[in-house]
Amino acid sequence: MISSEKVGKRIAMLRREKKLSQEQLAEQLHVSAQAVSKWETGKSLPETATLPLLSGILGHSIDSILLPQELTVLSAVYTDGYEQQDVTHFVNQFITGSKLTLAISDQIFPQSIHSDRCKLLIVKYETPAGIYSTYVLKDQHLAIDVHSKGYTLGKSELEIVHAAYGNEHASRDVLGKMKHYAYFQWPHFTIDQELFPSGMGHEGNEYLLLVYLNADGIHALSCMEGEQVHYSPDRMRLFAGGSSRQHYIAENAGRLGFGKGMDCSWAGALYTSLSAMGVDTRYEEVMGVSGACWRVAFAPVWDYSSADALVAYDYAAPAFSAYGLKASWANRLTPEERRREKLQIMESLHKHHLPVALNLRVAPEWGVITGYLDNGSTLLCRSYFDDETFSELQEDPEFREAMEVSKGYLYVDHWPYKLLYIERHGPIRSALDSLYASLQVKLDSMQAGENHGYRLGYSALAAWTEGLLDHAWYQAADTDTFTRRYSVNHFCLMALNDARRSAAAYLQASLPLLQNPAAYAILGEMTTVYEQIYTLLDHFFSHMKEPAALQQAQASPKQLWDQSQREQQAELLQTVAALERRGDELAGRLLEYKENSRG
Incomplete structure (x- = not known):
């Protein structure tokens, strides 16, 4: 039997887990804040038509909201300490008989995180005894039941519970080092060979992964050699600071070009950026959910720009809502603004979020920025005009040598006059x-x-x-x-x-x-x-x-x-x-x- 009081408490708890106010939840549900208040105080239940959207926003099934189990996963985040995926709804599906068992791997989750950093699943769960947090590294097993007691919340100070240096192929435990360094109360420190010497014969980039507990629960942070780890002023959180890296190149960004089944350059560039983020989608779906598949525009002066999806109608906003994206734009920047914007481009690339940009090479069509060299003085890209360059210069030794350095990406020729940054932000629309x-x-x-x-x-x-x-x-x-x-x-x-x-x-x-x-x-x-x-x-x-x-x-x-x-x-x-x-x-x-x- 459904208890309106229990349902109300569950909705309130899940709303707070999503860091939403009653007003914000009401706005997303297209109901009044008073309606949400009545639900949470047990005075009424959500209408049946509202339940699917409520389920999507809170990340829990309708049954989990209306018929709470003794074991409930309140939040589940799959992360490499750099980017993360909310997999709460997915993980809850594996609860059987008030028990949860799950083998953690990249393949099991709906979307993958494309990086060579160590990965882990962070879980906050509720049992009759209270609310706890735990974590499980990739390739290990998660096992929780109603008697499991992980880390309790409400810590009065930050505690590092796991520290490793390396990558997903090989890493070593450095928790002892971190406890030793904590004695000095550094406000920040740089990840370098002095603090974390590299192992003999290691391959690829190496990262410091820190898993720590504070009053909110468990968190993870991963930083590359040369980056800094900062403590917040109250020493309750860790975050990444500046980097001394001279280059960064995202790998496996698909080739763009007309005649490849992606002739809308904006949708093709957005699809490439989404794919790099690990979003499972298709070009045709990007065209569909954005509405760009219905577009027809024409300039009576007969101009090529008529074919640009965004010149006369905003097809971008529907796409952002469909994929749960936060988007920010930078347009027609001054020289001084460009210097500052370059830092934003570099930061976005570090998250493996490829900025979408207009007029990178040859002509004003959309493409993606894929990396940088020389501390940002050279930007790399995929554009719709790359094939011609590759065809002309493929036998040129200097060009082939340059492509070895840039991992097959061409240099950006023009500062783009439109830049789009995207990142996962909220619930994905059904x-x-x-x-x-x-x-x-x-x-x-x-x-x-x-x-x-x-x-x-x-x-x-x-x-x-x-x-x-x-x-x-x-x-x-x-x-x-x-x-x-x-x-x-x-x-x-x-x-x-x-x-x-x-x-x-x-x-x-x-x-x-x-x-x-x-x-x-x-x-x-x-x-x-x-x-x-x-x-x-x-x-x-x-x-x-x-x-x-x-x-x-x-x-x-x-x-x-x-x-x-x-x-x-x-x-x-x-x-x-x-x-x-x-x-x-x-x-x-x-x-x-x-x-x-x-x-």
């Missing part, structure tokens, strides 16, 4: 809620009209069509201007083709989210509509000549892109617009279904 949010973005963006000189949605398709049918312009245009317009047209059609391919793939992958047969049928029809749009666009685009063909051909470019071909494309865009309106109708019906089912 896939179904992300689908509904994406459908709303579709309806909004297709009707947006104009922004910053760009036409959007149906207005964009109309302006594009009008430009294709302006026969007088094409007759009067000189060769260079004509060829440029063809190139812009080709680039914009490539972007539209990629977006609608992603839309069809995203809708297809979302079908299992809808359990109601009627809603499933609506989404199925919408999937078919976008598969049809993609088929039409792809067939036309695959028969278009590459822009370079017009520049190199002996025949006049006007013969290679004649009036008949432009009229065929205009007709195609009109057909796409009609299908899009059918897509709008279906999206609207799904959003109505959502409101009715939750009402």
